[in-house]
Amino acid sequence: DAKTTQPPSMDCAEGRAANLPCNHSTISGNEYVYWYRQIHSQGPQYIIHGLKNNETNEMASLIITEDRKSSTLILPHATLRDTAVYYCIVRAFNAGNNRKLIWGLGTSLAVNP
Amino acid sequence: NAGVTQTPKFQVLKTGQSMTLQCAQDMNHEYMSWYRQDPGMGLRLIHYSVGAGITDQGEVPNGYNVSRSTTEDFPLRLLSAAPSQTSVYFCASTPGGGGYTFGSGTRLTVV
Numbered sequence: 001d002a003k004t005t006q007p008p009s010m011d012c013a014e015g016r017a018a019n020l021p022c023n024h025s026t027i028s029g030n031e032y033v034y035w036y037r038q039i040h041s042q043g044p045q046y047i048i049h050g051l052k053n054n055e056t057n058e059m060a061s062l063i064i065t066e067d068r069k070s071s072t073l074i075l076p077h078a079t080l081r082d083t084a085v086y087y088c089i090v091r092a093f094n095a096g097n098n099r100k101l102i103w104g105l106g107t108s109l110a111v112n113p
Numbered sequence: 114n115a116g117v118t119q120t121p122k123f124q125v126l127k128t129g130q131s132m133t134l135q136c137a138q139d140m141n142h143e144y145m146s147w148y149r150q151d152p153g154m155g156l157r158l159i160h161y162s163v164g165a166g167i168t169d170q171g172e173v174p175n176g177y178n179v180s181r182s183t184t185e186d187f188p189l190r191l192l193s194a195a196p197s198q199t200s201v202y203f204c205a206s207t208p209g210g211g212g213y214t215f216g217s218g219t220r221l222t223v224v
Contacts, residue, residue, distance in 0.1 A: 034212060041220075043117075043203050044156070046212025087155075103148075103155035 004088045009108045012082075018075040020107050022088030025069040030092050033064060035073045037084040038106070044087065047073065078111045085109070115139050119204050119216035126194040126223045134189040134219050136204030142214070144207045145187040146171070147179065149200040150218075156203065162187055194223045 005023040012018040024033065034049040048055055048062045050071075055062045061074040075082055087106040120135045138145065146161035158171030162181040176198060178190040187206075191198060199222050205213040 036212070041201065041218065043205075043215030043217050044213070046214065049212060103157070105153075105155055 003102050004090060004104055006086070006088055006104060006107045008105065009110070011110050011112060012075075012078045014080060014111055014113050015077055018078040018082065018109060018111070020073040020075075020086050020088075020109065021070065022073070023070045024088070024090045027068050027090050028092075031090045032092070033062065033068075033071045034089045034091065035060070035062065036087045036089065037082075038087070039081075039084040047086075078109075080111050080113065083109060083111045117204055117206055117214050117216035119202075119219050121219060122217065123220050124222070126191070126221065128194060128196060128223060130194050132191050132194065134191075134202055134204075134221075136187045136189065136216060137185050138187075138204075138206040138214070139185065140206065140208070140214065141184060142206035142208045143184065144209055145181070146205050146213075147177070147187070147189045148203045148205065149173065149198075150203060151200050159189065159202075191221075196223045199223045 032049050032051050035047040036044040037047055038044045047059050048057055050062045050064055052064055052068055064071045085106040085108050117138045126132055143164045147159040148156040149159055150156050157173050159173055159177050160171055160179040162168045165181050165184050168179050168181050181187050202219045204216040207213045
């Protein structure tokens with residue numbers, strides 16, 4: 001599975017959009033982009049995933065560039081409860097081979113009042 | 114659905130002791146995995162299972178054993194605890210594609 005690069009930290013004002021970037025220049029054609037977040041010391045929480053089309057759900061939007069080498073997670077109206085570490089992961093949709101799944105250190109997002 | 118349930122939430126062991134971390138899921142997910150998370154490091158895969166009766170090693174399997182006798186349960190056994198195994202352990206499951214559902218974690222200290 002490809003490795004991802006994320007900024008170590010970001011700040012966002014409450015109520016504003018938070019745009020979290022992720023680079024995955026070595027992504028393979030069958031690999032999806034997944035985003036998770038970890039609030040304090042809880043277990044990671046799945047947010048969204050996509051292959052090449054932009055995706056939106058009740059939590060966030062995922063924008064993937066046309067060459068699929070980078071993506072952006074958008075929290076449209078960040079709240080204090082969105083303060084967390086956000087992880088960008090790329091992996092094949094079939095979870096059967098996850099020995100090389102790499103979780104980096106993610107981006108620590110601080111939403112400020 | 115309870116999701117992924119891990120027990121215990123906290124545990125202190127003495128060096129050399131053995132113990133089992135429990136993980137159960139009620140979502141009928143085929144795929145389950147165990148991770149450890151240490152300060153300054155990302156989640157690291159210990160062992161995983163793609164279905165009942167099938168397990169395989171992840172990135173850091175030494176010192177840990179697993180078994181998968183049912184779809185629901187995936188216990189992690191520490192054979193002889195060492196201080197290097199002090200960590201937070203997370204169990205996760207997925208139906209095969211899509212996102213993982215994680216448990217709330219077990220915080221283990223080995224003294």
